[in-house]
Amino acid sequence: MTPRYEASARHPRPADGFRSGNAPGRTPVVGHLPQLVRNPWPFLASLPRYGDLVTVMIGPRALHMVCDPDLLHQVLVDDRTFDKGGPLFDKAREVLGDGLPVCPHAQHRRLRRLVQPAFHPTRMPGYSALMGEQITEVIDGWQDGQVIDALSAAHEIATGIATSTMFSTRLDAATLAEARQCVAITMAGIYRRLLTPTALERLPTPANRAYDRARARLHHIVDQIIDEPGRDRTDHGDLLSILLAAGSSGTDGMTPQEMTDQVVSFFISGITSVASALAWTLHLITDRPEIAERLQAESDTVLAGRIATHDDLPRLDLARRFVTETLRLYPPGWIFTRRVSADTHLAGRRLAAGTVLAYSPYLLHRRPDLFAHPERFDPDRWLPERAASIAQHAYVPFGAGPRKCIGEAFTLAQATLVLTSITACWHLRPVAGQTVRPALRATLIPQRLQLEVDSRRT
Structure with a gap:
């Protein structure tokens, strides 16, 4: 070129x-x-x-x-x-x-090889089934005519999916809500500290204290999940099972700290990146009604009012392009x-x-x-x-070269399944008078985005 x-x-x-x-x-x-x-x-x-x-x-x-x-x-x-x-x-x-997304070159090859089995294509049908359960749980709780905060809804879906696909377990509602809040605080803090002189990071300001508490609490939640009594090293089809197996693979296996770093990294990136993509996708549905109508027609043809599954993905061509274009305009990173x-x-x-x-x-x-x-x-x-x-x-949007995002296929499938499931079941309208702009965070998210939902189910 x-x-x-x-x-x-x-x-x-x-x-x-x-x-x-x-x-x-x-x-x-x-x-x-x-x-x-x-x-x-x-x-x-x-x-x-x-x-x-x-x-x-x-x-x-x-x-x-x-x-x-x-x-x-x-x-x-x-x-x-x-x-x-x-x-x-x-x-x-x-x-x-030293999670995989941020670790230095010297550690990357070994860690990626140990984590790679969790993202093998053969695991996607199982992950997609779990995604469907979490999508259903959230959108079935909406009420006809309700006004939702799109970013909060996206975070709720993404957190549920991250938890179920990573841990083969369910966290109680209070812990899930706390985890979402901790992720939001840490992501806001990362960008703020990027632009702040290092000396100011040590001051006991409310923002610094909240950041330190959220970071510590998030690691504590993850360590509790890893050390859950009765957890074995059987492959339950989740990321943590793969990491636990990697931790027992001889001298080349993961240390306990490396395992915690991987879980925290994928938990945070799985929530923030996916929630960003989903929230912007919901914004664009309402911003371009003529494309939304085409998307609904595709969802109606393929899904007929049900939640999307892995087997539907090859036929959701417009939805896949919709997600691809969303990531062009609003790349999470x-x-x-x-x-x-x-x-x-x-x-x-x-x-x-x-x-x-x-x-x-x-x-x-x-x-x-x-x-x-x-x-x-x-x-x-x-x-x-x-x-x-x-x-x-x-x-x-996913980088390139040896450090290209390992979760690309996972993220694209998840965003496509959520998008088509919502459009099959709900019609979304923007709340009048709002101006949607990106917020200053390490991940690109809409600052304010409220949507009214109307059921399309008869």
Whole structure:
């Protein structure tokens, strides 16, 4: 792919075909922090015009934002040189430890091999059956004409699914509600601490105390589940069974701390990422009624008013494209960082070991030179004849390379099953007068989204 900038005598094209630059609007002392705190998304969208690798300052710290899909692909496939790290992952490790999504390169291969069996395709039918039970439990509790908080409903569904598929057990309602609250507090805290000087993190402010309590309580809940009396190492079709087996696989097995880190990591990511995708999906159903009607027609044809199952997935083509397009517009992980592990060059710039890179799926997914009418929600752009024209490496909601999200198939199946089950059983309408905007969190979520639900069941 040809890089999208014009070379000149003053700014010649470097040997690798990419160009680096600096973001404008830097303020003394704080750098570009005001733009990232007030409204980061327009700022991110503006960066590609200044180069393929653009330096952004967060106070005295430099982040080199990768703005080109081909350049990003170089970074993501070389996870030894461009290791998981930087401010975002440093803060995430306070909660996730060395969980698979955030662990360094040196540990990743072994941990991924031990966790991989839990995400084997043969396990998806069993997971899907559990998903169906949790979907039914939540949406059968809605009342005709009720106004629901879409994000809360999405979190309730995602938490129930995460619990049942990970632990082959059920938590009581109070513990589930507490776990959801702990996840919400920690995710808000991770992004806040990303933009806060380290010295301020140690102050006993209400936000810092709430973050520390939520982090500790979440780990305590998980440890109680792992150490539940009577739990054996039999494969019950859940993630924890796989991890317990991995913990007894000789010298190469997981340590107890590694096991806790994996469970916490997948529990949090399984709730936050899925809930984000589901909430935005429900918003887009109500925002584009003509597409919602098509989606309802597909659900009616395939499901006839029942809850979707794994066997239905091959016939839910529009729903799958709907989810794919939602993840383009609103990728749950909207910004990530990497740390350079050894001196290298990128986009004509020398990067010393320790340099921090960043990339944003949100930025790439909304580039008009990569996606036609990028602000338009258009599931049909993923029809095979149209998707073939989309630039390679431009769509990265799950990352790429060796660190690509291990739960991609799980997440896509879950979002599709929830979406079609809801549209088969309920009609959704937005509450008048609300403006839906993203909230400043480590995961992209709608700030306020209330919907009225009307039963479609006769």
